[in-house]
Amino acid sequence: MIKFSDPLSEYLETKCEIDNAIAQVLNDGNYILGDQVNRFEYEFSRYVSAKYCVGVGNGLDALTLSLQALNIGNGDEVIVPAHTFFATWLAVLRLGAIPVGVEVEELTYTLNPDLIENKITKRTRAIIPVHLYGNPCHLDLIQKIANKHGLFVIEDAAQAHGTTYNDRKIGAHSHLIAWSFYPTKNLGCFGDGGAITTNDKALADRIKSLRNYGSSEKYVHDHQGANSRLDEIQAAILNVKIKHLDRWNSMRKNVANFYTSAINKNIVQLPHLSSTNSQSWHLFVIRSNSRDRLKLHLDNFGIPTLIHYPIPPFRQQAVRSLAINNSEFKLEDCIANTVLSLPMHPFLTEDDLKRIANAINSFH
Numbered sequence: 001m002i003k004f005s006d007p008l009s010e011y012l013e014t015k016c017e018i019d020n021a022i023a024q025v026l027n028d029g030n031y032i033l034g035d036q037v038n039r040f041e042y043e044f045s046r047y048v049s050a051k052y053c054v055g056v057g058n059g060l061d062a063l064t065l066s067l068q069a070l071n072i073g074n075g076d077e078v079i080v081p082a083h084t085f086f087a088t089w090l091a092v093l094r095l096g097a098i099p100v101g102v103e104v105e106e107l108t109y110t111l112n113p114d115l116i117e118n119k120i121t122k123r124t125r126a127i128i129p130v131h132l133y134g135n136p137c138h139l140d141l142i143q144k145i146a147n148k149h150g151l152f153v154i155e156d157a158a159q160a161h162g163t164t165y166n167d168r169k170i171g172a173h174s175h176l177i178a179w180s181f182y183p184t185k186n187l188g189c190f191g192d193g194g195a196i197t198t199n200d201k202a203l204a205d206r207i208k209s210l211r212n213y214g215s216s217e218k219y220v221h222d223h224q225g226a227n228s229r230l231d232e233i234q235a236a237i238l239n240v241k242i243k244h245l246d247r248w249n250s251m252r253k254n255v256a257n258f259y260t261s262a263i264n265k266n267i268v269q270l271p272h273l274s275s276t277n278s279q280s281w282h283l284f285v286i287r288s289n290s291r292d293r294l295k296l297h298l299d300n301f302g303i304p305t306l307i308h309y310p311i312p313p314f315r316q317q318a319v320r321s322l323a324i325n326n327s328e329f330k331l332e333d334c335i336a337n338t339v340l341s342l343p344m345h346p347f348l349t350e351d352d353l354k355r356i357a358n359a360i361n362s363f364h
Helices: 007-013 015-028 036-048 058-071 087-094 139-149 201-210 232-262 289-299 317-322 330-338 350-361
Strands: 052-056 076-083 098-102 122-126 152-156 174-179 194-198 215-217 286-287 339-342
Touching: 007 052, 007 232, 015 036, 015 232, 036 052, 036 194, 036 232, 052 058, 052 201, 058 087, 058 122, 058 194, 058 201, 076 087, 087 098, 087 317, 098 122, 122 139, 139 152, 174 350, 194 201, 194 339, 201 215, 215 289, 232 350, 289 339, 289 350
Parallel strands: 076 098, 076 122, 122 152, 152 174
Antiparallel strands: 052 194, 174 194, 286 339
């Protein structure tokens, strides 16, 4: 059976290591902000070449606490992509700030730098570029705009574990970088988990306080914080899996290369391949004007697919009060109606891939 994603196979491949790591946590008896979290924060910061890493409860909290650490709140505006998972917008909304959608580039699905300045006002405080599907954003251009207007940049890297930009791994280019370790991510734990990386010690210290009830000293609360701490068991799992991440990403790249060479480009539009940056292939997203028929066609062959994402953020009921002019986001509506994600994980066999490619090529 072909699986769309396969975190179970990651576990089975590393079972002895992970079982031992979990047993160590259980036997140590230190279950909150202990040695495993400290170790993972060290290892992950090294992996992305950041000075600091703070483990938090999940990817949404990573974004929310990043915004809160920068004192972004009620009435402030934050530039966000019009095509992304809703969490990017929701983090802004949770603090009473206003997400301001900007169109993405059609080829990369990432924030279009050429359109950002048109949306900047006196209330704009930050830009959140999203490395969607594992594609790196145009960070140099975005940061140039941010510097010009005195704005913060918070990268949403929830799908970008191992992605590189200008020969450097995503994780230390901007003020703050927010991560998710949801089980199906390239680096995923066995529940919810997240982190924030940065080169700014003051921001790292503030986030450490914010994740722990706003407290840096027991029973002393300097901020209105949250309970959002990376779990010791999840950190132990991540400490095992991070050692395998580059190899698994290389296997994902092999899957992407097979798709690119085997799928008939006249049938569907394949992902854009960058000549300068490497993406982590969190998802392999194709497009078709007959997407729904193609999805049903693949279902009939036993091939699972998903749509990332069928309803754009600006069309969600949760933002209805913002009175957004949806007519300006025609590209995003088109993307939502044509994208289809194929199975993508390190454990797809050559037979699996041939079956998928042949099924797509037989579509008419």
